[in-house]
Amino acid sequence: PTPDGVGRVDVGLERDGKRIACEVSLTSTDKQELSNIEKCLTAGYDKILLCSPDKRTLDKVKSLTIQKLKESDKEKVLFFQPEELFSYLEEEAALVKSKEERVKGYKVKVRYQPVGETEKKVKREAVGQVILQALRRLGKKS
Structure with missing residues:
Protein backbone atom coordinates (compact mmCIF):
# COMPACT_ATOMS: atom_id res chain seq x y z
CA PRO A 1 0.00 0.00 0.00
CA THR A 2 0.96 3.63 -0.38
CA PRO A 3 2.14 5.32 2.82
CA ASP A 4 -1.17 7.19 3.06
CA GLY A 5 -3.05 3.85 2.94
CA VAL A 6 -5.28 5.01 0.08
CA GLY A 7 -3.78 3.12 -2.87
CA ARG A 8 -1.26 0.49 -3.87
CA VAL A 9 2.09 0.72 -5.63
CA ASP A 10 3.43 -2.20 -7.66
CA VAL A 11 6.87 -1.93 -6.02
CA GLY A 12 7.87 0.58 -3.35
CA LEU A 13 11.55 1.20 -2.63
CA GLU A 14 12.91 3.18 0.28
CA ARG A 15 16.44 3.95 1.39
CA ASP A 16 17.89 6.74 3.50
CA GLY A 17 14.59 8.62 3.45
CA LYS A 18 14.30 8.54 -0.35
CA ARG A 19 11.14 6.86 -1.63
CA ILE A 20 10.73 5.45 -5.14
CA ALA A 21 7.54 3.98 -6.60
CA CYS A 22 7.83 1.48 -9.45
CA GLU A 23 4.75 0.93 -11.56
CA VAL A 24 4.79 -1.98 -14.02
CA SER A 25 2.64 -1.59 -17.11
CA LEU A 26 1.61 -4.71 -19.01
CA SER A 63 3.32 11.99 -23.95
CA LEU A 64 0.21 12.07 -21.75
CA THR A 65 2.34 12.83 -18.68
CA ILE A 66 3.97 15.79 -20.45
CA GLN A 67 0.52 17.17 -21.30
CA LYS A 68 -1.17 16.67 -17.93
CA LEU A 69 1.38 17.04 -15.10
CA LYS A 70 2.91 20.14 -13.56
CA GLU A 71 6.53 20.81 -14.49
CA SER A 72 7.75 20.00 -10.97
CA ASP A 73 5.96 16.64 -11.09
CA LYS A 74 7.21 15.76 -14.60
CA GLU A 75 10.79 15.79 -13.28
CA LYS A 76 9.91 13.03 -10.80
CA VAL A 77 8.62 10.57 -13.41
CA LEU A 78 11.00 8.34 -15.39
CA PHE A 79 10.20 5.73 -18.04
CA PHE A 80 12.11 2.48 -18.56
CA GLN A 81 12.07 -0.83 -20.30
CA PRO A 82 13.01 -3.63 -17.86
CA GLU A 83 16.72 -3.82 -18.73
CA GLU A 84 17.09 -0.03 -18.46
CA LEU A 85 15.39 -0.05 -15.08
CA PHE A 86 18.04 -2.27 -13.51
CA SER A 87 20.87 -0.09 -14.80
CA TYR A 88 19.18 3.00 -13.37
CA LEU A 89 18.61 1.40 -9.96
CA GLU A 90 22.23 0.22 -9.80
CA GLU A 91 23.49 3.72 -10.56
CA GLU A 92 21.19 5.22 -7.93
CA ALA A 93 22.36 2.69 -5.34
CA ALA A 94 26.01 3.46 -6.12
CA LEU A 95 25.38 7.21 -5.72
CA VAL A 96 23.62 6.73 -2.40
CA LYS A 97 26.26 4.36 -1.07
CA SER A 98 29.25 6.50 -2.04
CA LYS A 99 29.81 8.68 0.99
CA GLU A 100 32.29 9.94 3.50
CA GLU A 101 31.93 9.30 7.21
CA ARG A 102 33.99 9.35 10.39
CA VAL A 103 35.00 6.11 12.05
CA LYS A 104 36.87 6.41 15.35
CA GLY A 105 38.05 9.89 14.40
CA TYR A 106 39.23 8.98 10.89
CA LYS A 107 37.62 10.17 7.68
CA VAL A 108 36.59 7.15 5.65
CA LYS A 109 35.47 7.47 2.04
CA VAL A 110 33.34 4.61 0.82
CA ARG A 111 32.64 4.05 -2.87
CA TYR A 112 30.53 1.25 -4.25
CA GLN A 113 30.81 0.01 -7.80
CA PRO A 114 27.80 -1.12 -9.77
CA VAL A 115 27.57 -4.87 -10.33
CA GLY A 116 29.43 -6.56 -13.17
CA GLU A 117 28.05 -7.46 -16.56
CA THR A 118 27.48 -11.11 -15.63
CA GLU A 119 25.33 -10.21 -12.64
CA LYS A 120 23.47 -7.60 -14.71
CA LYS A 121 22.68 -10.28 -17.29
CA VAL A 122 21.34 -12.62 -14.60
CA LYS A 123 19.12 -9.87 -13.19
CA ARG A 124 17.84 -8.89 -16.64
CA GLU A 125 16.96 -12.50 -17.38
CA ALA A 126 15.14 -12.77 -14.04
CA VAL A 127 13.07 -9.65 -14.80
CA GLY A 128 12.36 -10.96 -18.28
CA GLN A 129 11.10 -14.23 -16.81
CA VAL A 130 8.80 -12.42 -14.38
CA ILE A 131 7.32 -10.31 -17.17
CA LEU A 132 6.97 -13.35 -19.44
CA GLN A 133 5.15 -15.28 -16.69
CA ALA A 134 2.82 -12.33 -16.11
CA LEU A 135 2.03 -12.14 -19.83
CA ARG A 136 1.35 -15.89 -19.94
CA ARG A 137 -1.05 -15.63 -16.98
CA LEU A 138 -2.86 -12.79 -18.72
CA GLY A 139 -3.11 -14.89 -21.90
CA LYS A 140 -4.71 -17.78 -19.98
CA LYS A 141 -7.34 -15.48 -18.45
CA SER A 142 -8.51 -14.27 -21.88
Missing part, protein backbone atom coordinates in the same frame (compact mmCIF):
# COMPACT_ATOMS: atom_id res chain seq x y z
CA THR A 27 -2.05 -4.28 -19.99
CA SER A 28 -3.14 -0.93 -18.55
CA THR A 29 -4.16 1.96 -20.77
CA ASP A 30 -2.12 5.14 -20.87
CA LYS A 31 -4.85 6.92 -18.89
CA GLN A 32 -4.77 4.24 -16.19
CA GLU A 33 -0.99 4.57 -15.95
CA LEU A 34 -1.26 8.36 -15.68
CA SER A 35 -3.72 7.82 -12.83
CA ASN A 36 -1.20 5.49 -11.15
CA ILE A 37 1.54 8.10 -11.54
CA GLU A 38 -0.71 10.79 -10.02
CA LYS A 39 -1.53 8.43 -7.13
CA CYS A 40 2.19 8.00 -6.43
CA LEU A 41 2.82 11.75 -6.59
CA THR A 42 -0.06 12.37 -4.16
CA ALA A 43 1.39 9.73 -1.82
CA GLY A 44 4.63 11.75 -1.71
CA TYR A 45 7.07 9.51 -3.57
CA ASP A 46 10.31 11.26 -4.59
CA LYS A 47 10.50 9.44 -7.92
CA ILE A 48 8.06 7.37 -9.93
CA LEU A 49 9.47 4.81 -12.33
CA LEU A 50 7.18 3.38 -14.99
CA CYS A 51 8.43 0.11 -16.44
CA SER A 52 7.01 -1.62 -19.49
CA PRO A 53 8.46 -4.08 -21.99
CA ASP A 54 6.47 -2.24 -24.68
CA LYS A 55 8.21 0.91 -25.94
CA ARG A 56 4.97 2.21 -27.48
CA THR A 57 3.22 2.06 -24.11
CA LEU A 58 6.04 4.03 -22.53
CA ASP A 59 5.91 6.65 -25.30
CA LYS A 60 2.12 7.05 -24.99
CA VAL A 61 2.22 7.45 -21.21
CA LYS A 62 5.18 9.81 -21.43
Whole structure:
Protein backbone atom coordinates (compact mmCIF):
# COMPACT_ATOMS: atom_id res chain seq x y z
CA PRO A 1 0.00 0.00 0.00
CA THR A 2 0.96 3.63 -0.38
CA PRO A 3 2.14 5.32 2.82
CA ASP A 4 -1.17 7.19 3.06
CA GLY A 5 -3.05 3.85 2.94
CA VAL A 6 -5.28 5.01 0.08
CA GLY A 7 -3.78 3.12 -2.87
CA ARG A 8 -1.26 0.49 -3.87
CA VAL A 9 2.09 0.72 -5.63
CA ASP A 10 3.43 -2.20 -7.66
CA VAL A 11 6.87 -1.93 -6.02
CA GLY A 12 7.87 0.58 -3.35
CA LEU A 13 11.55 1.20 -2.63
CA GLU A 14 12.91 3.18 0.28
CA ARG A 15 16.44 3.95 1.39
CA ASP A 16 17.89 6.74 3.50
CA GLY A 17 14.59 8.62 3.45
CA LYS A 18 14.30 8.54 -0.35
CA ARG A 19 11.14 6.86 -1.63
CA ILE A 20 10.73 5.45 -5.14
CA ALA A 21 7.54 3.98 -6.60
CA CYS A 22 7.83 1.48 -9.45
CA GLU A 23 4.75 0.93 -11.56
CA VAL A 24 4.79 -1.98 -14.02
CA SER A 25 2.64 -1.59 -17.11
CA LEU A 26 1.61 -4.71 -19.01
CA THR A 27 -2.05 -4.28 -19.99
CA SER A 28 -3.14 -0.93 -18.55
CA THR A 29 -4.16 1.96 -20.77
CA ASP A 30 -2.12 5.14 -20.87
CA LYS A 31 -4.85 6.92 -18.89
CA GLN A 32 -4.77 4.24 -16.19
CA GLU A 33 -0.99 4.57 -15.95
CA LEU A 34 -1.26 8.36 -15.68
CA SER A 35 -3.72 7.82 -12.83
CA ASN A 36 -1.20 5.49 -11.15
CA ILE A 37 1.54 8.10 -11.54
CA GLU A 38 -0.71 10.79 -10.02
CA LYS A 39 -1.53 8.43 -7.13
CA CYS A 40 2.19 8.00 -6.43
CA LEU A 41 2.82 11.75 -6.59
CA THR A 42 -0.06 12.37 -4.16
CA ALA A 43 1.39 9.73 -1.82
CA GLY A 44 4.63 11.75 -1.71
CA TYR A 45 7.07 9.51 -3.57
CA ASP A 46 10.31 11.26 -4.59
CA LYS A 47 10.50 9.44 -7.92
CA ILE A 48 8.06 7.37 -9.93
CA LEU A 49 9.47 4.81 -12.33
CA LEU A 50 7.18 3.38 -14.99
CA CYS A 51 8.43 0.11 -16.44
CA SER A 52 7.01 -1.62 -19.49
CA PRO A 53 8.46 -4.08 -21.99
CA ASP A 54 6.47 -2.24 -24.68
CA LYS A 55 8.21 0.91 -25.94
CA ARG A 56 4.97 2.21 -27.48
CA THR A 57 3.22 2.06 -24.11
CA LEU A 58 6.04 4.03 -22.53
CA ASP A 59 5.91 6.65 -25.30
CA LYS A 60 2.12 7.05 -24.99
CA VAL A 61 2.22 7.45 -21.21
CA LYS A 62 5.18 9.81 -21.43
CA SER A 63 3.32 11.99 -23.95
CA LEU A 64 0.21 12.07 -21.75
CA THR A 65 2.34 12.83 -18.68
CA ILE A 66 3.97 15.79 -20.45
CA GLN A 67 0.52 17.17 -21.30
CA LYS A 68 -1.17 16.67 -17.93
CA LEU A 69 1.38 17.04 -15.10
CA LYS A 70 2.91 20.14 -13.56
CA GLU A 71 6.53 20.81 -14.49
CA SER A 72 7.75 20.00 -10.97
CA ASP A 73 5.96 16.64 -11.09
CA LYS A 74 7.21 15.76 -14.60
CA GLU A 75 10.79 15.79 -13.28
CA LYS A 76 9.91 13.03 -10.80
CA VAL A 77 8.62 10.57 -13.41
CA LEU A 78 11.00 8.34 -15.39
CA PHE A 79 10.20 5.73 -18.04
CA PHE A 80 12.11 2.48 -18.56
CA GLN A 81 12.07 -0.83 -20.30
CA PRO A 82 13.01 -3.63 -17.86
CA GLU A 83 16.72 -3.82 -18.73
CA GLU A 84 17.09 -0.03 -18.46
CA LEU A 85 15.39 -0.05 -15.08
CA PHE A 86 18.04 -2.27 -13.51
CA SER A 87 20.87 -0.09 -14.80
CA TYR A 88 19.18 3.00 -13.37
CA LEU A 89 18.61 1.40 -9.96
CA GLU A 90 22.23 0.22 -9.80
CA GLU A 91 23.49 3.72 -10.56
CA GLU A 92 21.19 5.22 -7.93
CA ALA A 93 22.36 2.69 -5.34
CA ALA A 94 26.01 3.46 -6.12
CA LEU A 95 25.38 7.21 -5.72
CA VAL A 96 23.62 6.73 -2.40
CA LYS A 97 26.26 4.36 -1.07
CA SER A 98 29.25 6.50 -2.04
CA LYS A 99 29.81 8.68 0.99
CA GLU A 100 32.29 9.94 3.50
CA GLU A 101 31.93 9.30 7.21
CA ARG A 102 33.99 9.35 10.39
CA VAL A 103 35.00 6.11 12.05
CA LYS A 104 36.87 6.41 15.35
CA GLY A 105 38.05 9.89 14.40
CA TYR A 106 39.23 8.98 10.89
CA LYS A 107 37.62 10.17 7.68
CA VAL A 108 36.59 7.15 5.65
CA LYS A 109 35.47 7.47 2.04
CA VAL A 110 33.34 4.61 0.82
CA ARG A 111 32.64 4.05 -2.87
CA TYR A 112 30.53 1.25 -4.25
CA GLN A 113 30.81 0.01 -7.80
CA PRO A 114 27.80 -1.12 -9.77
CA VAL A 115 27.57 -4.87 -10.33
CA GLY A 116 29.43 -6.56 -13.17
CA GLU A 117 28.05 -7.46 -16.56
CA THR A 118 27.48 -11.11 -15.63
CA GLU A 119 25.33 -10.21 -12.64
CA LYS A 120 23.47 -7.60 -14.71
CA LYS A 121 22.68 -10.28 -17.29
CA VAL A 122 21.34 -12.62 -14.60
CA LYS A 123 19.12 -9.87 -13.19
CA ARG A 124 17.84 -8.89 -16.64
CA GLU A 125 16.96 -12.50 -17.38
CA ALA A 126 15.14 -12.77 -14.04
CA VAL A 127 13.07 -9.65 -14.80
CA GLY A 128 12.36 -10.96 -18.28
CA GLN A 129 11.10 -14.23 -16.81
CA VAL A 130 8.80 -12.42 -14.38
CA ILE A 131 7.32 -10.31 -17.17
CA LEU A 132 6.97 -13.35 -19.44
CA GLN A 133 5.15 -15.28 -16.69
CA ALA A 134 2.82 -12.33 -16.11
CA LEU A 135 2.03 -12.14 -19.83
CA ARG A 136 1.35 -15.89 -19.94
CA ARG A 137 -1.05 -15.63 -16.98
CA LEU A 138 -2.86 -12.79 -18.72
CA GLY A 139 -3.11 -14.89 -21.90
CA LYS A 140 -4.71 -17.78 -19.98
CA LYS A 141 -7.34 -15.48 -18.45
CA SER A 142 -8.51 -14.27 -21.88
